[in-house]
Amino acid sequence: DQQVKQNSPSLSVQEGRISILNCDYTNSMFDYFLWYKKYPAEGPTFLISISSIKDKNEDGRFTVFLNKSAKHLSLHIVPSQPGDSAVYFCAASDSNFGNEKLTFGTGTRLTIIP
C-alpha cells in the first residue's frame, strides 16, 4: 500500500523553463511534507518542506505547493538549471511526537536539457 505516490518516474525539461514535480498521498494523518534531491552515488539531501498549516513555501528557485483537500503537493523549480538534474523524492510524516518517521514516494528522475 503506497501511501506516498509519485506517478511520473521521469521528467525532461528545457533549461530555463519551469519544472513541476507532483506527489500524491493517501494518509490523512500526514501533516508535514518534504522534498529530497538525490544525485547518483550520494545520499538524499533535504531541499524544501511544508507544514499542513500552509499551502505554499518558497526558497529561492524552489516552491512547494500543498493542496490538502486533494492530498496533493507539487514542487516547482524556476528557472530550471542543469545542476537540478537528479532524482527527487517526496516524503511525508505524521509529526505527532513519537511518529516522525518519513514515508517516501518512489521518486521522479528530472533531466534538464541544456
Place this chain on the structure above:
Amino acid sequence: NAGVTQTPKFRVLKTGQSMTLLCAQDMNHEYMYWYRQDPGMGLRLIHYSVGEGTTAKGEVPDGYNVSRLKKQNFLLGLESAAPSQTSVYFCASNFYRRNTEAFFGQGTRLTVV
C-alpha cells in the same frame, strides 16, 4: 563536519553470510533510521530508533536486526544474507522535535550473490 557516516560503502556477500552495517552521526540526534532503496520502490524504512537503547520495526524489517547501544551509532545486521537483500542501504538521523528534516548518509551498496 561529518554528519552521517556509513561503513562500508560497498560490499559483496555470498548467500548465507552475515554482516553488519555501521551508521554513525555526530549531530547528537535522537532519532536514527535505516532505509533500503530499490529500483521503482523508493526508500523503504527497515528499522528505526527513537533513542539510545530503543529500536522499532519499520515497513520491511524481515531478515534484519538492529542495535542502538550508543546514541551516535545505529547498526544494521544481516544474519543470513539472501539475494533479495541486494540493495542500496541508507542511514538517516534527525532531532526529536516536530517538523524537522532527516539527514542521510552516503549509502552502502550491498550485493548478495
